[in-house]
Amino acid sequence: MSVHDVGGRRRFEDSEFTLRIYPGNIAEGTIYCPVTARKNTTAAEVIEHVIDKLQLERTKLYVLAEVKEFGGEEWILNPTDCPVQRMMLWPRMALENRFCGEDYRFLLREKNLDGSIHYGNLQMWLRVTEERRHLVERGFLPQPLQKDHDDLCNLPDLNEKTLLDNLRSRFKQEKIYTYVGSILIVINPFQFLPIYNPKYVKMYDNHQLGKLEPHIYAVADVAYHAMLQRRQNQCIVISGESGSGKTQSTNFLIHHLTALSQKGFASGVEQIILGAGPVLEVSAG
């Protein structure tokens, strides 16, 4: 193991995360209590922070419960369990966009004297959610993140920031393609995404641009069918800086075009065209 690895791991151990603890009816009027915690911070320590912050009665016993489903089962954490480690197992949506991942959360629960848990109910959960909605409407809490747009032309407020935010938000969800009208923006994912298999070829065959999630196959499909209908040559311009994925995109285009023409598989025309690519690139250079 290199020194860098050790340092990297230590940095992760030291990283701070914000946990949102929902006290429900234990602290009326508080929607959630943010607590800063590290990977090894225990549930007992988190509860201690919440008690301090919300000035809860110390004579009572509290536990943390993890919920993964709206109105679903609550998993009680042992005092030595580490909430941050539990949170790391939640889906990315729940971590990045908490308003969408609303089902995932930590609740503060009171323990009865006999050791049983004083459970709330679905009504209480609904009330808390409703209260939060009111607070958002009145501007006391930030607005939930807007749904991203798969066509930048549909952005309600178009400027550099909203455009980049939209592309970033989509990229984080592994949506590398975004339209600007009939233009397709591609962000190189530098990793294989399972979106080029025959299922996708079939899905984008003879579809209307914009009906499905943006895709390079959609562009190939529109060009192919326009060629057939109008009986005119079609041209697709691919531009971008070095390493941005032009060659890959060309390969995907050719793959889809040859698949659509049906002759591609039998005659090996796809391999012939792809094989010509490097020769053309060298002669262009």
Ligand SMILES: Nc1ncnc2c1ncn2[C@@H]1O[C@H](COP(=O)(O)OP(=O)(O)OP(=O)(O)O)[C@@H](O)[C@H]1O
């Ligand atoms: N859609 C994609 N999915 C997965 N990986 C990709 C994709 N597009 C590009 N890449 C990755 O990025 C690398 C560089 O892409 P590519 O060679 O297509 O860039 P380029 O724009 O043609 O570069 P240059 O102009 O220097 O020839 C590829 O080798 C591949 O690893």
